[in-house]
Amino acid sequence: MKLDHSYYLGNNVVKIARNLIGKILFTHFEDVTCAGIITETEAYAGIRDKASHAYGGRRTARTSIMYHQGGVAYVYLCYGMHALFNIVTGPSEVPDAILIRAIKPFYGEDKINVRLEKSQVKHGIIEGPGRVSKALGIKVIHTGVDLTGNMIWLGNTGINIDPQDIICSTRIGIAYAEEDAQLPYRFNLSKRLAEVLKES
DNA sequence: CGTACGATCTGCT
DNA sequence: GCAGATCGTACGA
Numbered sequence: 001m002k003l004d005h006s007y008y009l010g011n012n013v014v015k016i017a018r019n020l021i022g023k024i025l026f027t028h029f030e031d032v033t034c035a036g037i038i039t040e041t042e043a044y045a046g047i048r049d050k051a052s053h054a055y056g057g058r059r060t061a062r063t064s065i066m067y068h069q070g071g072v073a074y075v076y077l078c079y080g081m082h083a084l085f086n087i088v089t090g091p092s093e094v095p096d097a098i099l100i101r102a103i104k105p106f107y108g109e110d111k112i113n114v115r116l117e118k119s120q121v122k123h124g125i126i127e128g129p130g131r132v133s134k135a136l137g138i139k140v141i142h143t144g145v146d147l148t149g150n151m152i153w154l155g156n157t158g159i160n161i162d163p164q165d166i167i168c169s170t171r172i173g174i175a176y177a178e179e180d181a182q183l184p185y186r187f188n189l190s191k192r193l194a195e196v197l198k199e200s
Numbered sequence: 201c202g203t204a205c206g207a208t209c210t211g212c213t
Numbered sequence: 214g215c216a217g218a219t220c221g222t223a224c225g226a
Contacts, residue, residue: 042207044207051207052207053207058223060222060223061222062221062222062223076207076221076222077206077220077221077222078206078207078208078221079205079206079208079209079218079219079220080205080206080208080218080219080220080221081208081209081218081219081220082207082208082209084207084208086207097207099207101207118210119209119210128208128209129207129208130208130209131208131209140221171207172207172208173206173207173208174207176206177207201225201226202224202225202226203223203224203225203226204222204223204224205220205221205222205223206220206221206222206223208218209217209218210216210217210218211215211216211217211218212214212215212216212217213214213215213216
């Protein structure tokens, strides 16, 4: 059920980002477990990707966790108020990461709704990376958390997803990345399958 | 030390 | 559809 360390060590971050669609993201804070099915991801391909925080080998206090071996969390603050949750992948010293942009609530919806306050879940999916973190209780201090531990982890559903149900497109909010903004590094579940999942 | 701005979200028009 | 919120981080002086 729980994805183990080897899952995160592959050096093809785009492939992992695609594979994460349909996996379940769990959190366990304050004695409460919540979970959501991942429906949207974006890959950030280390030092060669202008959209990545590690572009050109940039390495600062904030981004140093990206150089850790895959399987830990990278959470950072965006626009001064949103904690964005990323999954670090690849071998040590390869700063690849995957941003989780949307989930479908799967477990602990009561707590999720409390955390989201006024902005409740619409059409069954929590869209927007800031809202995903808010819903699951993930904060900047969770940077570095081991994703095979008991605070944040990922699991398999056992549901098989047809490759045709994964839509690939360009990433959002990275105009500064110039030509790399055109890379097909964003993945989401097709509307059709999202509807099916909504039923379950 | 100063400053510009972001892997965004919400509420108002 | 658009502007405002809101502040840590990065980078240059």
